[in-house]
Amino acid sequence: MRVASFQPWSGPYRTPALRRTAILAVVAALHFLLLIMLLRLAPAPPLLAPSVPITVELLPEAPLAPKRTRAAKARRAQKNEARRTAPSTAPPAQTSSAIWSQVIPITREQFAAADIKMAPRPMAQAGDGASQSSQDGNDTAGAGEGPNGEPLYNAQWYRRPTSAELGFYLPPGTPPTGWGMIACQTVPDYRVENCHELAQSPAGSGLARAVRQAAWQFRVLPPRIGGRPMVGAWVRIRIDYSVGGPA
Numbered sequence: 001m002r003v004a005s006f007q008p009w010s011g012p013y014r015t016p017a018l019r020r021t022a023i024l025a026v027v028a029a030l031h032f033l034l035l036i037m038l039l040r041l042a043p044a045p046p047l048l049a050p051s052v053p054i055t056v057e058l059l060p061e062a063p064l065a066p067k068r069t070r071a072a073k074a075r076r077a078q079k080n081e082a083r084r085t086a087p088s089t090a091p092p093a094q095t096s097s098a099i100w101s102q103v104i105p106i107t108r109e110q111f112a113a114a115d116i117k118m119a120p121r122p123m124a125q126a127g128d129g130a131s132q133s134s135q136d137g138n139d140t141a142g143a144g145e146g147p148n149g150e151p152l153y154n155a156q157w158y159r160r161p162t163s164a165e166l167g168f169y170l171p172p173g174t175p176p177t178g179w180g181m182i183a184c185q186t187v188p189d190y191r192v193e194n195c196h197e198l199a200q201s202p203a204g205s206g207l208a209r210a211v212r213q214a215a216w217q218f219r220v221l222p223p224r225i226g227g228r229p230m231v232g233a234w235v236r237i238r239i240d241y242s243v244g245g246p247a
Contacts, residue, residue: 146234153223155235158190169213171206180207181238186222
């Protein structure tokens with residue numbers, strides 16, 4: 001009978017574990033060698049030129065308001081100094097004796113004669129229908145009744161019409177002399193409107209119609225009652241004509 005020899009046990013997992021360890025070591029070595037080769041094959045990085053250092057200094061902002069204030073104070077100081085040094089132009093004060101020496105003494109009669117209220121007042125006319133001022137120089141004298149019974153006053157020229165303005169409306173065959181009279185209502189700007197024929201001479205001469213047609217050019221002062229102009233009141237206007245034109 002044959003006796004079996006004894007060998008140590010080598011399990012089914014011992015050899016594969018050693019192999020795996022060896023394979024991992026070889027793979028790691030290969031990766032390391034490949035990395036070294038890649039580093040040697042890569043081009044060397046260019047040398048960078050040394051950079052020039054830049055120094056930046058931030059200056060503090062200048063306070064604007066104090067500078068303006070100082071400049072304004074300096075200008076005011078210059079103006080005040082110029083005023084103090086400028087020569088005075090004010091006239092010298094006069095004493096009371098010098099003032100009284102320039103007063104001209106007048107008598108009571110001379111003072112009364114110099115009163116402007118006593119001076120004669122000029123009286124303007126508008127043909128024979130001129131306005132007549134009362135003694136106080138304010139009221140306009142009445143001249144009857146207007147077309148509808150309104151008070152009628154004598155007119156006073158603000159500006160006399162020219163011969164050219166009146167002559168354009170004269171009818172053919174106008175007599176050498178004559179006159180025409182109309183009544184008009186005063187309106188603002190010293191003008192008149194709503195004029196009506198009142199009378200004329202010679203009769204049938206057409207002079208009143210000529211005055212009425214030319215009245216849009218007339219400029220008369222409105223009547224004054226109590227010193228107040230009565231715009232809208234009626235006035236009487238008469239124009240005298242002669243051989244040489246309107247009188």
